[in-house]
Amino acid sequence: MGIEKGRISSRQATYLVVNTILGTSILFLPALMAGEVGQDAWVAILIAAVLGFLIGSVLVISLGLRFPGKNFVEYAIELVGPLGGRILGFLWGGFYLVVNGIIVREFGELLKTEVMPETPLIVFVVMILSMAVFGVYLGLEVFARVNEIVFPLFLGVLLLLLLTGLPEMDFRNLQPVFQHRFPDIMVSAANLLAFYGEGVVLAMFLPYMRQPEEAKRVQYEIPIILNFTMLLVIVGVIAYFGAGEAARMVFPTFELAKAVRLGFVERIESLFVGIWVTSVGVKVMVISYVTVLALAHSLSLRDYRPLVFPCGLILAVLSVLQFADTNHIREFLARYWIPFGFTFQWFIPFLLYLVALVRKKDQSGGR
Amino acid sequence: MLIVVISAGMVFCEVPKLMHRQMWRELWAFSVFLAIGLAGALALALDLPLPNPIRLIEFIFGPLSKLIYSG
Numbered sequence: 169m170g171i172e173k174g175r176i177s178s179r180q181a182t183y184l185v186v187n188t189i190l191g192t193s194i195l196f197l198p199a200l201m202a203g204e205v206g207q208d209a210w211v212a213i214l215i216a217a218v219l220g221f222l223i224g225s226v227l228v229i230s231l232g233l234r235f236p237g238k239n240f241v242e243y244a245i246e247l248v249g250p251l252g253g254r255i256l257g258f259l260w261g262g263f264y265l266v267v268n269g270i271i272v273r274e275f276g277e278l279l280k281t282e283v284m285p286e287t288p289l290i291v292f293v294v295m296i297l298s299m300a301v302f303g304v305y306l307g308l309e310v311f312a313r314v315n316e317i318v319f320p321l322f323l324g325v326l327l328l329l330l331l332t333g334l335p336e337m338d339f340r341n342l343q344p345v346f347q348h349r350f351p352d353i354m355v356s357a358a359n360l361l362a363f364y365g366e367g368v369v370l371a372m373f374l375p376y377m378r379q380p381e382e383a384k385r386v387q388y389e390i391p392i393i394l395n396f397t398m399l400l401v402i403v404g405v406i407a408y409f410g411a412g413e414a415a416r417m418v419f420p421t422f423e424l425a426k427a428v429r430l431g432f433v434e435r436i437e438s439l440f441v442g443i444w445v446t447s448v449g450v451k452v453m454v455i456s457y458v459t460v461l462a463l464a465h466s467l468s469l470r471d472y473r474p475l476v477f478p479c480g481l482i483l484a485v486l487s488v489l490q491f492a493d494t495n496h497i498r499e500f501l502a503r504y505w506i507p508f509g510f511t512f513q514w515f516i517p518f519l520l521y522l523v524a525l526v527r528k529k530d531q532s533g534g535r
Numbered sequence: 536m537l538i539v540v541i542s543a544g545m546v547f548c549e550v551p552k553l554m555h556r557q558m559w560r561e562l563w564a565f566s567v568f569l570a571i572g573l574a575g576a577l578a579l580a581l582d583l584p585l586p587n588p589i590r591l592i593e594f595i596f597g598p599l600s601k602l603i604y605s606g
Contacts, residue, residue: 266588355603467564474565477545481572485579490589500589507599508592 172461172472174309176373178382182389183319184312184454185367189394191451192274193363194326195444197398198405198420200502204356205348206411207341209402212353216360217395224367225387227517232374233383234524240371240517241465247523256516257466263512264459265479267366268452269486270497272296275448276487277494282422283441293487296449301480303453304460305473308373311453322447325440326397329421330404333428337407355506362506364394365513372458418494456480542573 176184201209235243241260245253276292303311367390374383405420408427414420425437460479464472491497549565578585 266592269588358603464564467560469561469564471561474549474561475568477549478565478568478572481542481576482568485572485575485585486588488579489575489585489587500593503600503604504593504596506603507596511596 172308172373172376174307174312175376175378176309176312177378178386180312180316181370181373181377182386182393183315184373184450185370185386185390186393186397187315187319187322187447188369188451188454189364189366190322190397191444191448192271193360194398194401195278195419195421196274196498196501197360197363198402198414199417200359200498201356201402202406202411202420203415203502204359205353206415207343207406208346208348208353209356209406209411210342210399211346212356212360213395213399213402215354215357216364217391219357220361220364220367220395221387221391223361223514224364224391227514227521228368228371228374229383229387231517231521231524232371233380235375236380237375239373239375239461239465241462242375243524244520245465247520247527254466254468256520257462260512260516261459261462261466264369264455264462265482266486266490268455268459268483269490270500271448271452271455272483272487273491274497275445275452277497278419278422279441279445281494282419282437290484290488293484296445296452297480297484299449300452300456301476303449304457304476308376308457311450311457315450318443318446318450322443323393323397325443326401328430329425329428329436329440330400332430333404333408333424336428337404338410339407341407341410342403358506358510359502360398362509362513365509366455367394368513368517369454369458371517372461418498456483539573539577542569545569 198209201212205212231243232240235246238246241253241257244256247253248256272293275296276289279292280287280289303314370386370390374380377383377386401421405414405424408424409417409420417423422437422440425440426435428436430436456476456479460472460475463475463479469475491500546569575585
């Protein structure tokens with residue numbers, strides 16, 4: 169039987185995935201994309217939206233539905249044999265460990281550079297990790313419920329931000345359209361797609377949904393909420409600052425929060441950061457959960473909990489060690505994230521899907 | 536120092552529970568991962584050189600990255 173006993177609803181699953189993808193990309197992507205394709209960023213989002221929906225629904229949902237009650241590593245073991253499946257699961261766990269290190273570092277860097285410049289980085293790292301370790305220890309059901317409260321708040325604050333910024337947005341900043349070469353736009357879309365790849369975490373908790381049939385609805389809900397928000401934020405940021413300006417900033421979304429006025433209330437970025445911190449907290453929980461669950465399955469443990477704390481410690485080390493500074497993170501995200509993310513998030517599930525097709529493995533019983 | 540104290544606390548919480556339920560595999564995994572984490576944390580605290588996984592990733596995916604951005 170599975171390790172995880174908790175069950176989540178389809179809405180919780182949707183929110184978890186969207187929150188996982190949006191959590192950090194909402195801050196880093198606008199600058200990256202504005203730098204790559206400027207005002208044509210929205211074209212890249214539309215391309216990534218269509219591709220992401222197609223790839224995601226095939227690789228995650230339909231592959232997952234072939235093996236009811238089994239998560240990614242469990243059906244990997246089923247498909248490519250015990251040894252291969254365990255190696256895949258272990259690689260996957262390792263990948264998410266590294267990714268989580270990056271996320272925690274991004275989180276710390278934002279707070280350090282923008283909010284509390286005199287606090288050492290390690291303080292933020294330790295705080296978010298103790299929260300995450302605690303959450304993961306309590307289990308999937310607990311942080312899914314937390315997220316059900318946090319995520320709508322996060323979306324609400326984002327929308328509020330964009331609405332209050334609306335009067336000062338200049339949509340002529342979005343002209344001229346298609347100024348950039350198509351290959352550049354494709355590369356930018358691929359970059360976005362690599363970020364969307366974090367949604368593959370769904371493969372780990374799809375089997376724990378109370379009604380697996382509803383997975384078919386989830387595959388539409390996730391891309392709709394996700395791309396709609398992404399489009400609004402990136403178009404909003406570019407219209408507000410202009411593409412050239414946005415590309416020079418480190419966190420344009422955060423700068424937007426600093427700049428807008430809410431009636432007579434100014435500098436609402438603390439509100440934004442407060443909500444964002446909880447949202448990233450949940451994101452770190454989700455990724456840590458996927459990491460330890462994947463590792464536990466590939467080592468055939470009966471419980472993932474013993475791994476939670478040691479992995480938290482490794483994470484703390486990784487997040488401090490990995491990068492020299494914020495520019496290094498940006499350079500890594502801009503240059504290496506596409507091949508790195510694609511290999512683990514899209515290519516491995518793709519291979520598994522091919523194996524499933526060739527070996528005609530289907531345990532859904534025609535449901 | 537703090538790292539050692541927290542880790543020791545965690546060991547006292549986790550190990551008796553695992554011993555009691557006779558989950559030896561889990562105990563093994565716990566110890567190995569904790570050892571890695573602890574070694575890393577101590578090395579970091581003492582400013583010892585550590586291998587950086589990002590460098591490895593940059594090395595492995597470097598050729599692919601060049602391929603994508605040359606187009």
